[in-house]
Amino acid sequence: MSHSVLREPLLHFTLIGALLFGISTFFTDDDTRRDEIVVTQSRIDHLAAVFERRWQRPPTEQELSGLVDNFVREEVLYREAINLGLDRDDTVIRRRLRMKMEFLARDLIDAIEPGEQVLRDYFSANAERYRQPAQINLRQIYFNRGAHDNPEAAIETARALLSEGVSASELGDSSLLQRHLEGQTTDQLDRLFGEGFASQLETLPRGEWAGPVESAYGLHLVLLESVRSEQPADFEDVASIVLRDWQSEEQKKILEAQYDSYRSAYELRVEGKLERASEEVALQ
Structure with missing residues (x-):
């Protein structure tokens, strides 16, 4: 058959x-x-x-x-x-x-x-549905607008300290937001930081602290460590889906x-x- x-x-x-x-x-x-x-x-x-x-x-x-x-x-x-x-x-x-x-x-x-071939044929016919989204690794330093008279000046001071070798963990304001995020999709970042956060990352340089980037919580200095572009999925990775x-x-x-x-x-x-x-x- x-x-x-x-x-x-x-x-x-x-x-x-x-x-x-x-x-x-x-x-x-x-x-x-x-x-x-x-x-x-x-x-x-x-x-x-x-x-x-x-x-x-x-x-x-x-x-x-x-x-x-x-x-x-x-x-x-x-x-x-x-x-x-x-x-x-x-x-x-x-x-x-x-x-x-x-x-x-x-x-x-x-x-x-x-049979497996039936699923493979279905996978091939709907390949776009299973494309793996871009994944982003980044570090961020958070600045609470209400904690600074001039938050932009505080960000510039932090940027200068970073260039002098000061650890990022010693800078910025405390929050529940993770400072280091790995393997995040744009949707996940928008859920974490608010709608529109991820789109601001598109113009940032890789491998250096940049910003400020605005979120629903305040302002951030962001270090883009790596960005893996969207790519086709392997059937074995999404077979259950x-x-x-x-x-x-x-x-x-x-x-x-x-x-x-x-x-x-x-x-x-x-x-x-x-x-x-x-x-x-x-x-x-």
């Missing part, structure tokens, strides 16, 4: 449909009448397994009997609620049932393991194929004027 066939959502939907049918068969019994509740051995085993996962021990005979009684009570009330139509026109129930249908499809697609993205995209395709398949069994009739409804919403 070719890799292109393996990537077809309709094939996945067929597999999922078979699994859904198997699950439905497991939880239902064709020989059970509507007015009859049958607690099968598989149901009892399931109740016992759920209890054991929660309490880290198997249930006693009395506890298991109580679990069965609770299941029967739940089943009786569930069936009566359905008979009374309590599930109809209930927005919460409708949304929860929709979510359960979609979650089931998502869980099943997660179980599909694509590629798998996640592939699964997410396949899930969307499967959910759409699932909906289209179910939708084809229904005839749609819209009664009412949609433009009138839009006007009423706009007036509210």
